[in-house]
Amino acid sequence: MNNGDRQDASFLDKNRSRLWFGSGLIQFLTAELKDFPGRRVAAFRLFIVSLTIALVSQALHVPPLGAIALLICLSYDAYANAGQSLMFGIRQLGYIIVTTLLSVLTLMLAGNEAWLLLPLSFVIMAAALFHARLTAWPTGIALWYSVAVLYGPSDPEQGVYNALWNIPIIGVLAIGSWTVVHLAIKPQDPLKLLKASIAEQLAAVESILSTRLADSGVMIHDRAITTLSSPGSFGKVIGLLANAELIHPATHKRHDTYLALLLEIDGLRQMVLWLEQVLAAEYRAQPMTQEKLDVYLALQSACAALRQGVEASRDVSGQVETLLADEVLHRYSLQTHPSLLTAIWRAQLRIASLLYDLHQPAPRPDMKALEDETDAKETDGWFPARFGYEFWARHADSLQFGIKFSLGAILCTLIIESLAWPGINTAIPTCLVAAQTSLGADYRLSLLRLSGAAIGGLCAYFYVLVFQSQLDTIAGFVLATAPFWAMAAWISSGSERIAYLGRQLGFSFALFVLHDFGPVADLYLPRDRVIGILLGVIVMGVIDYALWPRRSIGLARHHGAAALHALAGFTSRLPDLSLLLKHTLPLRLAAEKDLTAARDLVMHAVLEPDAGSVDKANERTALSQVLEAAENLSGLLQIRRRYRLLSGQQFSRFPDELQQYSRAFDAALANDLENAARVLQGEPQEAGMEAADIHALLKQSYTEHHRIDSLPSDLAMEWELRFMLDQQIIERVEHIQQSALDAVSYRPKVGSAMD
Numbered sequence: 001m002n003n004g005d006r007q008d009a010s011f012l013d014k015n016r017s018r019l020w021f022g023s024g025l026i027q028f029l030t031a032e033l034k035d036f037p038g039r040r041v042a043a044f045r046l047f048i049v050s051l052t053i054a055l056v057s058q059a060l061h062v063p064p065l066g067a068i069a070l071l072i073c074l075s076y077d078a079y080a081n082a083g084q085s086l087m088f089g090i091r092q093l094g095y096i097i098v099t100t101l102l103s104v105l106t107l108m109l110a111g112n113e114a115w116l117l118l119p120l121s122f123v124i125m126a127a128a129l130f131h132a133r134l135t136a137w138p139t140g141i142a143l144w145y146s147v148a149v150l151y152g153p154s155d156p157e158q159g160v161y162n163a164l165w166n167i168p169i170i171g172v173l174a175i176g177s178w179t180v181v182h183l184a185i186k187p188q189d190p191l192k193l194l195k196a197s198i199a200e201q202l203a204a205v206e207s208i209l210s211t212r213l214a215d216s217g218v219m220i221h222d223r224a225i226t227t228l229s230s231p232g233s234f235g236k237v238i239g240l241l242a243n244a245e246l247i248h249p250a251t252h253k254r255h256d257t258y259l260a261l262l263l264e265i266d267g268l269r270q271m272v273l274w275l276e277q278v279l280a281a282e283y284r285a286q287p288m289t290q291e292k293l294d295v296y297l298a299l300q301s302a303c304a305a306l307r308q309g310v311e312a313s314r315d316v317s318g319q320v321e322t323l324l325a326d327e328v329l330h331r332y333s334l335q336t337h338p339s340l341l342t343a344i345w346r347a348q349l350r351i352a353s354l355l356y357d358l359h360q361p362a363p364r365p366d367m368k369a370l371e372d373e374t375d376a377k378e379t380d381g382w383f384p385a386r387f388g389y390e391f392w393a394r395h396a397d398s399l400q401f402g403i404k405f406s407l408g409a410i411l412c413t414l415i416i417e418s419l420a421w422p423g424i425n426t427a428i429p430t431c432l433v434a435a436q437t438s439l440g441a442d443y444r445l446s447l448l449r450l451s452g453a454a455i456g457g458l459c460a461y462f463y464v465l466v467f468q469s470q471l472d473t474i475a476g477f478v479l480a481t482a483p484f485w486a487m488a489a490w491i492s493s494g495s496e497r498i499a500y501l502g503r504q505l506g507f508s509f510a511l512f513v514l515h516d517f518g519p520v521a522d523l524y525l526p527r528d529r530v531i532g533i534l535l536g537v538i539v540m541g542v543i544d545y546a547l548w549p550r551r552s553i554g555l556a557r558h559h560g561a562a563a564l565h566a567l568a569g570f571t572s573r574l575p576d577l578s579l580l581l582k583h584t585l586p587l588r589l590a591a592e593k594d595l596t597a598a599r600d601l602v603m604h605a606v607l608e609p610d611a612g613s614v615d616k617a618n619e620r621t622a623l624s625q626v627l628e629a630a631e632n633l634s635g636l637l638q639i640r641r642r643y644r645l646l647s648g649q650q651f652s653r654f655p656d657e658l659q660q661y662s663r664a665f666d667a668a669l670a671n672d673l674e675n676a677a678r679v680l681q682g683e684p685q686e687a688g689m690e691a692a693d694i695h696a697l698l699k700q701s702y703t704e705h706h707r708i709d710s711l712p713s714d715l716a717m718e719w720e721l722r723f724m725l726d727q728q729i730i731e732r733v734e735h736i737q738q739s740a741l742d743a744v745s746y747r748p749k750v751g752s753a754m755d
Contacts, residue, residue, distance in 0.1 A: 028498075032494045033490070033491070033494065033498075038079065039490075039493050039494070041185070041186050042079050042493040043078065043486070043489045043490045043492075043493040044185065044489075045078055045181050045182060045185050045489075046073070046078050046488075046489035046492055047482075047485055047486050047489040048181050048185065049070075049073045049074075049177050049178050049181050050070055050073070050074070050485040050488065050506060050510075051478065051482065051485055052177050052181070053066050053069050053070045053073065053173055053174065053177060053510075054066060054477075054478075054481060054485065054510065054513075055474070055478065056173060056177075057069070057173075057514050058474060058477065058514070059474070066173070066510060066514040067507060067510035067511040067514050068147065068170050068174075068507075069169075069170045069173040069174035069177075070174070070506055070507060070510045070514075071503060071506070071507035071510070072140075072170065072174035072175065072178075073174045073175075073177065073178040074488060074489070074492045074502065074503040074506050074507070075503050076088060078489075078493045079493075080182055081187070081188040081189070081190045081193055081240070081243055082182070082183055082187040082188060082189055082190060082243075082247055083190040083242075083244055083245075083246040083247040084190065084239075084243045085178075085179050085182035085183055085187075086179065086183070086246060086247065087243065087246050088175075088179070089175050089176070089178070089179035092140060092171070092175045093171060093175055095140050095144075096140075096144065096167060096168060096170075096171035096175070098141060099140070099141050099144040099145050099148070099163075099167055100148075100163055100164065100167050100168060102124055102141070102145060103145055103148040103149050103159070103160075103162075103163035103167065104160055104163045106120055106124065106145075106149055107149060107156045107159045107160045107163065108160070111156025111157075111159060111160070114153060114154075117149070117153055117156075118153070118410055118413065118414075121145070121146075121149055121150060121406075121410065122406050122407065122410050124142075124145060125142040125145060125146065125402070125405075125406035125409060126399075126402035126403050126406040126407075127402065128141040128142035128145065129142050129401060129402035129405055129406055129432070130395075130398050130399055130401070130402035133398040133401050133402065134395065134398055142405075142406065142409075142432050143429055143432050143433065144167050144170070144171075146409055146428050146429055146432060147162070147166075147167070147170075147428075147429065148162045148163040148167055149163070150409065150410075150413045150425075150428050151422075151425050151428065152422070153417065154417065189244075189247065190240050190241075190243035190244040190246075190247060191244040191247065191248050191251060193240050194237065194240040194241060194244050194258075195310055195311070195313070197237050197240065198261070198262070198265055198310050199307050199310045199311050201265050201266070201268075202265065202303055202306050202307040202310065203307050204269060204273075205268055205269055205303050206300060206303040206304050206307060208272050208273065208275075209272065209296060209299050209300040209303060210300055211276070212276070212279075212296055213296050213297065213300060215284040215285070216287055216293060216296075218293070234262075234266055234588060234589070234592055235589055235592050235593065235596075237262055237266075241255075241258050241259070241262065254357075254358055256581070257354055257357050257358055258358070259581060259585060260354055260581045261351065261354040261355070261358070263580070263581055263584060263585055263588070264347060264350050264351050264354060265351060266588075267347060267638060267642045268344065268347040268348065268351065270635050270638055270639050271340065271343060271344055271347065271639050271642060271643075272344060274635070274636070274639050275340060275344075275721070278721065283717070289332075291331045291332040292332050292341075292714055294328050294332070295328060295329060295332045295333075295341055295345070296341075298323050298324055298325075298328050298329075298345075299324075299341070299344060299345065299348065301323050302320045302323040302324050302348050302352075303348060305319050305323065306320060306348065306351055306352060306355065309355060310355070314359070315355065315356055315359040316352065316355065317352040317353060317355060320348065320349070320352035321349065321352060324345060324348060324352075329341075329342060329345050332714070333648070333715065333718070337648075337706060337711070337715055337718070337719075338643070338647035338648045338649040338718075338722070339647055339715070339718040340643060340647065340718060340721050340722070341718070342646065342647045342648045343642055343643050343645075343647040346646040346647075346648075347642065347646055350577075350646075397550070400547075400548040400550075403547075403548075404543055404544070404547050404548060405431055405432060405540070406432075407543060407547070408431035408536070408539050408540045408543050409428050409429075409431040409432055411539055411543075412427040412428050412430075412431055412535060412536055412539050413428055415427070415535065415539070421528075423524065423528030423529075423532070424529075424531050424535055425532060426453075426528075426529050426532030426533055426536070427532040427533065427535040427536035427539065428536070429536075430446075430449065430532065430535075430536025430537060430540070431536050431539060431540050433445070433449065440551075440552035440601070440603075440604030440605050440606070440607045440608045440611075441552065441600075441601075441604045443541075443604075443607045444604055444607055445500060446537040446540070446541075447607075448498070448500040448501045448504065449500065449504050449533055449537070450530070450533055450534060450537060451501055451504075452500065452501040452502065452504025452505045452507075452508065453504050453505075453507075453508045453529055453530050454508075454530055455501070455505050455508075456488075456504060456505040456507065456508025456509040456511075456512075457508050457509075457512070457527070457529065457530060459484050459487075459505065459508075459509050460508065460509050460512035460513060463480065463481065463484065463509070463512075467480035468480070481509075481513060484506075484509050485506065487502075487505065488502050488503070488505045488506030488509065489502070490502070491505060492506065508529055508530075511529060551605070551608060552601045552602070552604040552605035552607075552608055553601070553602070553605040553608070553616070553619060553620065553623070555597075556597075556598045556599075556601035556602045556605065556623055556627075557598075557623065557680045557681065557743070558680075558681065559594045559595075559597045559598035559601065560594070560595075560598045560623065560627055560630065560677075560680055561677040561678075561680040561681045562590070562594040562677075563590075563591050563594035563595045563598065563630055564630060564673045564674070564676050564677035564736070565673075565674065565677050566587050566594065567587075567591055567630060567633060567634055567637060567673055568669075568670040568673040569583075569587045569670075570584075570587055570634070570638060570640075570641060571637065571666045571667075571669040571670040571673070572666055572670070573641075573644055573651070573662070573663070573666060574641065574644070574645060576645070577645050577646075580642075580645060584641065588634075591630075591634050592634075595627055595630060595631050595634070598623075598627050599624075599627055602620055602623055602624055602627070606620070615746040615747075616746070618742075618746045619743050619746035619747060622739050622740075622743035623680075623739070623743045625739040625742075626680070626736055626739040626740055626743060629732050629735045629736045629739065630732075632732055633729065633732040633733065633736065636725060636728055636729050636732065639725060640725055640726070640729065643722065643725070654705065655701070655705055657701055658698070658701040658702065658705055661694060661697050661698040661701050662698060664689065664694050664698075665691060665694045665695055665698050665726075668689050668690065668691035668694050669691050669730075669733060671686065672691055672733045672734075672736075672737060673733060673736070674686070675737065676733075676736045676737045676740045679740040679741055679744055680740050680743065680744070682744070691730050691733065692730050692734075695726055695727070695730060698726075699723055699726075702719070702723075703719075706719070
């Protein structure tokens with residue numbers, strides 16, 4: 001990267017708004033408050049839940065609990081399907097029981113001994129936060145525990161009452177109403193969503209094949225036009241499968257079959273999309289031979305049949321096998337010459353076979369195999385892994401996370417008690433709610449929390465001055481507060497970039513109008529709430545810098561390196577198709593998860609101190625280029641792996657020299673990716689051969705063995721596509737290596753603890 005590039009990157013980054021994700025405030029609000037059908041349903045659900053909690057809290061004379069219950073319900077996913085809602089509700093209710101028991105036992109053992117209560121609470125909250133970080137679950141246990149125990153540590157009897165009654169009431173009121181509403185208002189069956197996702201991907205493949213046929217003048221009626229699935233969507237589809245298994249237990253018996261099916265369809269989509277992207281316009285304009293046209297017609301018809309079978313939940317394997325007869329393919333592609341169209345052909349046959357398996361009676365579990373597996377697990381070792389050093393070394397960051405934020409809550413408790421100002425006790429949950437992965441994420445959430453509290457307080461004042469004096473019935477209360485619940489619900493149903501502001505707006509407004517039964521006279525409540533939040537933000541800001549600070553850019557580098565390590569695993573050649581699911585799925589999910597986390601962290605890095613400096617801006621730009629290239633490379637490596645397994649390649653029959661070059665090329669790619677990961681982590685590189693040089697020898701060996709120069713144009717083009725795929729992989733790897741070096745060059749020469 002030259003100096004001109006540095007100047008351009010820094011100039012562009014300086015002109016990006018640090019608070020509004022690279023846009024102005026108006027553009028940000030326009031995008032985040034945008035209306036669409038799905039958001040209307042989600043917002044309506046949250047509105048009904050909010051209104052229900054407000055009515056119940058007023059009717060049963062438990063207003064203070066209503067505000068906390070409303071914050072909880074606004075914090076959950078408004079777009080959750082039926083399985084996700086049920087899973088979330090059951091799990092959170094279990095956490096409420098655990099929290100109640102912990103709170104009561106703590107107060108019984110140490111309620112009258114402050115010197116023991118605070119350290120014990122510190123340990124419990126740290127453990128709860130550690131568990132939440134490991135499971136990627138909300139910090140509910142720590143938050144509810146702090147409300148019951150730390151809100152009034154000098155009054156243990158009231159604390160026991162709060163733990164025995166308030167926590168269960170809050171849980172039932174919030175989680176119960178949230179779950180019931182989500183299961184009652186347009187509930188979404190996760191199995192139907194899963195089938196719709198599968199059909200959508202098949203429709204996208206069908207559309208591309210139809211476009212290729214249209215290039216040769218073949219008109220396809222009722223052509224399926226749809227958008228391809230977005231990057232990072234594969235993990236969400238796997239999540240739909242988990243949700244479907246909860247609602248439909250029979251689906252769990254087909255778990256492995258569904259996983260294999262989802263992986264096959266994802267691979268088919270990637271191959272066809274890549275083919276669509278690499279074919280040049282002049283090549284498309286050339287007429288197809290009749291043999292090649294027959295292959296495309298069979299592929300398009302088979303894909304349409306697969307899509308219709310998924311949509312209608314019927315077995316179409318026989319129809320697909322008839323369409324994809326081997327003689328049609330062999331008239332175009334010789335069995336001794338692998339091709340991309342052969343890989344696409346075989347992929348559709350595998351999908352048809354898996355769909356056939358889904359429509360057969362579920363096989364009985366092999367009890368002997370289960371017993372053998374159980375015995376193997378028991379003999380692995382009697383010592384649990386969580387008690388070993390390796391477990392804690394691997395999760396040291398999560399342990400630091402729990403210690404740091406629980407310490408903030410304890411410090412805020414001491415400050416509130418020393419000032420004898422219980423009105424600012426919102427500082428305690430602020431420390432726990434603001435518990436995020438990095439400084440940048442902490443700051444962004446803190447800003448949203450503070451802004452939402454301020455706006456909610458202003459709404460509360462407006463309600464008191466304009467509406468309250470004119471209302472004297474519960475119906476009037478509902479009509480007057482409904483617009484504010486609707487506003488909070490609409491903002492909370494937005495993306496994570498703004499949703500938290502809506503949650504805090506609703507909580508602040510509820511804390512004010514639901515503080516007591518009847519008219520509100522305590523106008524100091526919004527002021528104290530904002531002061532408490534500001535205190536929590538300041539305390540956590542100081543602790544973040546003093547104790548194990550986690551900079552977003554440093555964590556992004558670590559996640560980027562982890563993704564590159566996963567991608568290096570894709571370079572190896574699998575011996576047969578039986579290992580495709582077992583070996584590919586974990587790598588696929590791990591790479592996607594780390595790349596997504598790294599992108600989010602780079603986005604959060606713009607809020608951190610010194611983020612506006614030229615070096616920091618250029619480092620973010622270089623790291624973003626690494627992540628973008630890695631995401632593209634992930635798809636290319638998966639296509640290459642499927643090509644090897646499905647294209648008819650008979651690797652064992654190739655000359656020894658060719659096999660040697662192929663293995664050396666795999667090793668060179670893996671070494672380059674591992675070196676790029678080491679660079680991001682600040683470690684020295686290991687020497688290795690240049691992948692481009694080895695590929696030149698491999699290409700020459702393929703050309704000589706298969707006599708590519710003498711092949712018909714279509715088969716020669718198939719080999720050009722194969723070599724083009726390798727060349728694109730080499731270019732992406734080289735780009736990743738260079739961008740990783742650029743990202744490191746912008747870092748300070750002396751290591752900083754902040755990273």
